[in-house]
Amino acid sequence: xxxxxxxxxxxxxxxxxxxxxxxxxxxxxxxxxxxxxxxxxxxxxxxxxxxxxxxxxxxxxxxxxxxxxxxxxxxxxxxxxxxxxxxxxxxxxxxxxxxxxxxxxxxxxxxxxxxxxxxxxxxxxxxxxxxxxxxxxxxxxxxxxxxxxxxxxxxxxxxxxxxxxxxxxxxxxxxxxxxxxxxxxxxxxxxxxxxxxxxxxxxxxxxxxxxxxxxxxxxxxxxxxxxxxxxxxxxxxxxxxxxxxxxxxxxxxxxxxxxxxxxxxxxxxxxxxxxxxxxxxxxxxxxxxxxxxxxxxxxxxxxxxxxxxxxxxxxxxxxxxxxxxxxxxxxxxxxxxxxxxxxxxxxxxxxxxxxxxxxxxxxxxxxxxxxxxxxxxxxxxxxxxxxxxxxxxxxxxxxxxxxxxxxxxxxxxxxxxxxx
Numbered sequence: 251x252x253x254x255x256x257x258x259x260x261x262x263x264x265x266x267x268x269x270x271x272x273x274x275x276x277x278x279x280x281x282x283x284x285x286x287x288x289x290x291x292x293x294x295x296x297x298x299x300x301x302x303x304x305x306x307x308x309x310x311x312x313x314x315x316x317x318x319x320x321x322x323x324x325x326x327x328x329x330x331x332x333x334x335x336x337x338x339x340x341x342x343x344x345x346x347x348x349x350x351x352x353x354x355x356x357x358x359x360x361x362x363x364x365x366x367x368x369x370x371x372x373x374x375x376x377x378x379x380x381x382x383x384x385x386x387x388x389x390x391x392x393x394x395x396x397x398x399x400x401x402x403x404x405x406x407x408x409x410x411x412x413x414x415x416x417x418x419x420x421x422x423x424x425x426x427x428x429x430x431x432x433x434x435x436x437x438x439x440x441x442x443x444x445x446x447x448x449x450x451x452x453x454x455x456x457x458x459x460x461x462x463x464x465x466x467x468x469x470x471x472x473x474x475x476x477x478x479x480x481x482x483x484x485x486x487x488x489x490x491x492x493x494x495x496x497x498x499x500x501x502x503x504x505x506x507x508x509x510x511x512x513x514x515x516x517x518x519x520x521x522x523x524x525x526x527x528x529x530x531x532x533x534x535x536x537x538x539x540x541x542x543x544x545x546x547x548x549x550x551x552x553x554x555x556x557x558x559x560x561x562x563x564x565x566x567x568x569x570x571x572x573x574x575x576x577x578x579x580x581x582x583x584x585x586x587x588x589x590x591x592x593x594x595x596x597x598x599x600x601x602x603x604x605x606x607x608x609x610x611x612x613x614x615x616x617x618x619x620x621x622x623x624x625x626x627x628x629x630x631x632x633x634x635x636x637x638x639x640x641x642x643x644x645x646x647x648x649x650x651x652x653x654x655x656x657x658x659x660x661x662x663x664x665x666x667x668x669x670x
Contacts, residue, residue: 253586257310260585260600262288264430264607265313271429272315272422279418282318282409284402289313301392301403311656317422319410321642325395325402327365327373334359335373335387342390343373348397360385367393368407412638420626423619430608431551437601439547445594446536447546450484453535461531466515468532472504485534492517496528554605562609580659616648 265288276283282301289307296305307313327333327346334347334357351357360375363384367373371389376382391409394401407413411422448455452474457464474482477491478501491500496519504511517528581603588599614624622645629635 253582253589256589256596257582257585260596260603261310261581263433263600264604265289267429267433267604268426268607268611269313269315271425271427271432272317275418275422275425276315276317276411279414279422280409281411281414281422282403282405283315284318285314285316287313287316317411318405319407319412325367325404327362327367327395329362329364331362332359333362333375338390340390342388342393344390344393345401346373346389346393346395348395350399360387367404368410371404371406416626416630420623423622423626426619427608427611430604430611431555434554434601434604434608435547435551437597437604438550439543441594441597441601442543442546442550443538443540446538447542448485448534449537450486451535452482452485452488455533455535458531458533461529462515462518463530463532466502466513466530468502468504468513468515468530469506472502472506474502474504475510476503477501489534492530493527496520496526498528550601551605554602555609558602558606558609615652617645617652618648621645621648 269286269288273283273286284301285303285305287305287307289309290311290313291307291309294306294308296303298304331348334345334351334354335343336345336347336354336357338344345354347354347357351359359378360373361378362373362375364374365372367389371391371393373387373389374384375387377385389404391406392403394403396402411419414422454463454468454470454472454474457468457470474488476482477488480491482488482491496517499514499516502513502515504513515530517530519526520529521527585596585599588595611619612623613620615621625636625641635641
């Protein structure tokens with residue numbers, strides 16, 4: 251049960267921050283956002299606030315922000331339609347009723363002659379109460395169309411994604427992956443603030459209960475001055491001496507509570523990568539500092555970014571096979587294993603996954619954010635956008651291939667973890 255909760259929290263946070271990046275920059279650009287969704291597939295939860303519907307969907311394979319004008323608008327009013335109109339205080343149309351008009355007692359019925367619901371925001375028609383004369387009605391920018399009891403807000407051309415500048419569209423799409431890096435940075439800072447940042451001071455950190463240090467009587471906070479008579483000036487010196495002397499008695503000269511002490515410690519032998527080394531069961535000293543936490547967060551974000559690019563390069567060059575990839579099932583299983591190690595490891599895992607999601611989305615693959623950014627780059631070079639239908643077809647094919655890849659990866663995960 252704890253694994254399920256951990257997976258839901260991590261998945262939800264990663265997708266939320268990614269989509270929130272798209273959402274907040276779309277709103278800043280004045281784009282109408284119809285839906286903010288976590289997950290794909292059937293709705294599990296839905297709540298509308300303002301002009302946006304917030305949904306949680308069943309399948310944990312992503313999320314999306316549905317922006318007006320990304321795809322061709324489906325709302326239309328054709329000549330000959332008999333529709334109902336409701337007006338606001340400024341005498342502008344704020345509701346256009348397509349059917350079931352009898353449910354609206356104050357509605358004004360007209361037969362449409364012409365309608366422009368994107369640019370001029372006008373409807374021309376013949377009202378039932380004045381068949382002889384053509385009337386023109388102004389539409390409010392926030393008007394909605396009501397069909398089968400469902401309201402859909404109109405999207406004037408200036409509220410549509412496609413009408414925005416190249417820079418605004420680029421930032422709106424780029425902001426999703428960017429926020430994944432921001433999330434990872436924040437998570438790594440939180441770990442550093444809560445756990446502390448390793449320092450190079452020759453002071454003992456946490457002592458493990460079954461190590462040689464504990465058995466010898468060393469304590470957390472002991473300041474090491476020398477080992478076997480050799481002066482110690484940093485934590486690196488402490489580690490270097492201990493590693494070089496497995497199963498050899500070492501004389502530690504320490505300062506504890508202002509008093510000098512001599513303590514003998516025999517490092518235990520441990521083999522790492524075929525090499526024998528000594529360990530005494532003590533961690534490096536940690537310091538909790540906001541400044542150092544920010545620095546540590548930046549370093550950790552940079553480190554894992556480069557590592558993921560290295561692994562990606564190996565995948566592209568064939569050093570990794572497709573079997574090395576993991577989908578939701580594999581991530582769930584890995585989350586279960588990491589959760590056993592404690593909250594800090596789980597937080598670090600979430601940060602790594604967030605960076606991975608950001609990088610994957612920046613790849614120039616159709617249907618992903620990177621694919622859309624690639625089309626923006628082509629538009630910048632050409633001076634005009636590529637035909638929207640052609641671009642849409644490329645993204646559709648890319649999405650279909652991604653879903654196929656997801657099925658293959660998921661099946662590999664199931665075989666690896668449940669059918670072996």
